[in-house]
Each structure stands twice: as C-alpha cells, then as structure tokens.
Amino acid sequence: MKKILRRPLFLTGLLITAVLVIVALVSLVWTPQPPTKMNILHKLQPPLAYGFLGTDQFGRDLASALMVGAWNSLSTSVLAVVLGASIGTAVGVIVAIYRGWFEIVVMRGCDIIFAVPPILSAMMLGAFLGSGRFTAIIAIAVFMVPVFARLTLSAALQIWTRDYVMAAIGIGRSKGTITLVHVLPNISNQIIVQVTIQLGLAILTEAGLSFLGLGMPPPAPTWGRMLADAQTFLGIAPWLAILPGLAIAFAVLGLNMLGDGLRDLLDPRDKS
C-alpha cells in the first residue's frame, strides 16, 4: 500500500480512470436530462446558461450526452481490447509452444495486419457490414491482435526457458498444462499493463471512427460524432467542439498514466 501511495503517476491515472468509469456507470441509471431529448427553444446555449455544460443545435443537454458518450466510448473500447487481447494472447502462447514455421507465418501475419491502419480497415468493413458498434469493435480488435500476439510470444518464450518449466517438462506435464499453470500466470502482469495502455489507443480510434460516422449510429451520443456535429457551429458554439475533445483527451490521459503507473508497479525490471 505504501508502495502505491508513493507513485503519483499511478494514483493520478487511477483517479482519472475511476472518475471516467463512475460517470459512465452513472449515465446508465441517471443523467441530468434524457440525452436525446430535444429542446429547440434552448438550442446552442453556452455552458451554465442552460444546463451545466450548455446545449447543442437541437437543445439537447451537453452534459448528459457527454456522460452517455463516456459509457458508449468506454464499453466499445473495452470490448474491442478484450476481444483483441484474448485472441492475441491465445495466438502468442500457442505459437510459443510450437514455434518453427508456425512462428514465422504468424509473426509475418502480424506485420501485415499492422500495415492496415484501423481507420481504413473499419472503412472497408463498414462498406459491407454497415457502420455501427460491431464494425468499430471488430476493426479495433483486429489491430489489437498483433500487439498482444507479439507481446505474449516474447514474454512466453522467456518463461519457457525457466528452471521450473524445465522441471514441469521433466515430470511429464503436457505443454498445454504448462502453458495454463506456469506460462499464463507469469505473463499476466505484462498483459494487464498492455491492456490498459491499448485502451487509451482504442478510445482514440473509436472517437476517430465515430467522427467519420463509422461508430454507433445516431441518436446514441458518442464523443467522436459530437465533434463531427460541432464542426458546423465552430464560430457560434465553440464549446460543442471543445468539451467532447476534452473528454477524449482526459480519458486517454488517465488510461495512459494508469498503464505506465501499473508497469512501474508490476514490472520489477523497470525500477530504474
């Protein structure tokens, strides 16, 4: 506990992420106004003039939309990263068992997936699957798979050279059992750290996809689409463009700090 308190980076990250998660969860049961309720009489009101953070071009409450946006952005990103991390980790540990040509093929495959930016793969998928949360999740997850496959492979290969694994092989444990009992638990810290860091990237990507109209369809509020809608009103209602962007930056900043803080905390090698 003392160790945790001496880490301002970790604490700040944890605090920001906690605020974000709480706001997102609260939005499921309560928002100041129904986020999609229009009130044309009070459209384009600046913050504090009508509602806490003002209203958009339809008089919808901006604070409520931002709260629901937090849930939409966070849930999409978490689903995408968990999906990508699960597949990537599975691929990584399996490749670590068999290696050989299998390793070459999989790692080359990772390079290839890496070459297509997620925005573009989402555009390709979107042309066929239609835009929506599903497309966004798949596009982000596809990009996450190689990240986790590479990380897991290199971490797992190190574990496979350890004495206790040698001993497990010696007493006749199967490779699958060794992977489950020895390899996965010993690389889980690195995976958790990476999940946190990639969550920040996923939120940025999700915002970009929503900005292009490839995220959740309207009227569901997303930070990215709020920014896209705000473009028309930059001159008369700049807060519509400022606040959702601040929310994105705040979320990403918190997750990045939390990820780096976790790495310092969990990874004893980085004690420099």
Added chain:
Amino acid sequence: MISILLRRIVSLVVTLLVVSVLIFFVMNLLPGDPAAIMLGTSASPDTLAALRAELGLDQPLPVRYLAWLTGVLHGDLGRSYTYGVPVAGLIADRLAVTIPLALIAVVISVAIAVPLGVQAARKHNGLFDVIAGFFSYISIALPAFWVGLLLIIVFSTMLGLMPAGGFPGWGEGFGEGLKALVMPAIALALPQAGVLTRVARAAVLEVMNEDFVRTARAKGISENTAIWRHAVPNALVPVVTMIGLQFTFLIAGAVLVENVFNLPGLGRLAYQALSQRDIVVMQDVVLFFSALVIVMNFIVDLVYLVIDPRLRAGAR
C-alpha cells in the same frame, strides 16, 4: 550487405503480395454484392448486370484478383465508378496534398521533439524534464482531429489569421498551398511530437553515459558540442525508427485531419469513396496506404543498416 538487401527485398515483395490478396478477398468475400452496394437498392436488374460485367464480377475470384493485380502492376487501378475517371489519376492528384501534409507534420514533430527530448535528458529529473514529460503525456492523449478543430476555432474563427479549410491547389502559388497545410500539419504533428519527445529523451540519456561521450568530454570540448556532435547523432536511430513505426498513425490521423480541414487528400478520397460506396476506389486506396506503410518500414530497416554498422554484421 547485398545478400541482406536481397533478402529484405524478397520479404518486402511477399508481404506486399499477401496484403494485396488479403485486401482483395476481404473486399470481395464479405457479404453483399459490390455492384448492389455501389448502385443502391433502387437499381434496375439491367444496370446491376451491366455494372457487374464492367467490374468483372461475373468472373471467378482468382481470375479477378489476377486481373486486378496485373492492372495495379501496370499502373492501371481501374475506373472510379462515381468519378468516371481512372483511379490512378485520382490517387496521384490527391497525393499532391497528402504527401506534403505528412512530410510537414513529420518535420514539425521532429523540430519540437528533438530539442525538447535533448534538453529534458540534459536536465534529467529537473524541472524542464518534468515539464517535457507533462507535455508528452498531454499531447499523446490529444486526438489530432480535435487539435485541428481547436486551431480552427482560435486562428480562423476568432483571430481570422488562417484559412479554416480547403486547399487552393499548388497552382495558386506555393505560399498559398503551404498556408492551407500549416494548421492540419500542426494538428497531425502534436500527438506525434509527444511520442518522439519520450523516445529522444530516453535515447539521449542512454547515449550520454556511453564511453565515447565521456571521452569527448574528457578531451575538454564544451558540453553543447559533446551533446549535439556526439550524443544526439547516435541517439537518432531510435527516433528514426519511431517515426517509421508511427507512420500508420500518421496516415490514420491524416484521414481524419483531411476531413476536418476539407483537404482534397488521399484520406478524404477514402472517406468520400466510403460514403459513395465506390468499392474500386476504396480497394485501391487501402492497398496504396498499406503499401506505403510497408515500404516505409522497409526504408526504416534500410536506414538502420546504413546508420548502424553493427546491424550489418548482426543481420546475417
């Protein structure tokens, strides 16, 4: 050296081929008839059949792939359905915006990151180091397209100093074209600069403790010369690598930023192709972008071999 180069080139070609197969089959095996998607639901069966024949959709998949690939290799990327012109020409026109945009962004991000990273490393754990660390944390978290919106709010709508978007074309004079690209490039560069600052700082810190820097200091040269003549050039290898690795994000950022600033670049073309469901253009643009990333990584690899002789020995 020659054999390493040959091996890298073979691997480059294989990767490019696999990517082309992947993009082609994803675009053609996903549910949905490309002709129907392009024409919309109201198309008559005759028009549909005509477009299917024009796109070669009545042929088997491998034949279509080979035809597409042969075309690509001959510089014939097919015809855009919505624009009615060859896609190759469309891409070439748009590159005149996207390439300068990306280059200016890289230059700006290096111009911010290298001095900041070097100074942070010199004042290791000092106030400047903390400020530089703060800067990189914040800037990495910023969505490039949002930075673009903020720049428009401040410099276009409030101060009226810069154009809010659009591109006059290079024909209107170099200065006018450059002016239109400055804000988009800054928007693209800022998040990149955050990443590069970290890399530069870490690299300089590592090199500063090396023997040759100590020797240079022991010879009595000034601290500035020791840093900029001896430490920084050696610290540039990781910075160059990072620029290469960040290229994917630069392209993704360009797609968004070009849309914010209404720039007729490749990213905007991809977006327009998506909204017009012009699958031929989509397919070619995605291939082009991916090839760009792959070739970029290849070049970074080569630059590596040139600037770091140790790798030449190790890469056998």
